Amino acid sequence: MNDLSIVYAVNLIIGAILAGVMSRYWRLEAQSGSLRYWIVAAWTLTAADLMFVLRASYPDAVVRMLPTLMVTAGQLVLLFAAKRTTERPTSTRAALGILVLHGLFLLGVMGMPELADWRSVGNSIVWTALAFRAAWILSRPIRGQRSVMQIPAFVLVCHGVFQALRVALAMRAATSPGDGIGPLIQMMGDLEVSLFMVALFVSVLAAFLEQSNRELRVAIDDVHQLSSMLPLCSWCNNVRNDDGYWQRIETYLTTHRVNVTHGICEDCAATHFVGQPAPKEP
Known part of the structure; x- marks a missing residue:
């Protein structure tokens, strides 16, 4: 196993632990419909890491692009989770359209080797747009109240900024192949997986715990009010x-x-x- 596979294996373990903890909390405590989407996103991104670990053994080049599309699918589920958490409508058709367009882009790049350096640019643009969109949705007030999802929104903003930086570096690498910044872009991608998943899903779990505590405090206040009636x-x-x-x-x-x-x-x-x-x- 090479160093890159080891990094993806570590990311896989981290993602599996986070997704497992969130699934356990949902099963025992929350039973929230919106939390279910966050859990699906966590498992989807974990599955993408598994595919990255195993992609060296994929026999076909087309199949090897599936991990990238799996990351896009995970980002789309995150967008769905943000909308469900803020009680906004979701569009499965639009999500499928984005996924199909991204797949066509990857196929086009594979068919034209001279554009291979633009693959990272296209991937990062898609992921940047999805991250900023989810962050904007979570940052909007819910029923005029301050949302408990402000920290996950901030994490998504940081992720969008990180991806935007990757876009700039990838465009420089594509226009100036001799600069030698390709390894830097690859290292940034490897670090991003671990840091982003830990920061995002831990903050999501903390937000749902805070929301549960708020609901519990309201319920206790209601019980006190009812018990004071004679x-x-x-x-x-x-x-x-x-x-x-x-x-x-x-x-x-x-x-x-x-x-x-x-x-x-x-x-x-x-x-x-x-x-x-x-x-x-x-």
């Missing part, structure tokens, strides 16, 4: 207890560890003790 009879002022039985308010408060003392107000004293001294309060 069912009181409008006629006899008896209280309905937790078992559904009506009892005197003094008994109810005593059972809930509230000490009760008795007194008499001025109106009741004037009504019930006319012409005689009112009883003294205990």
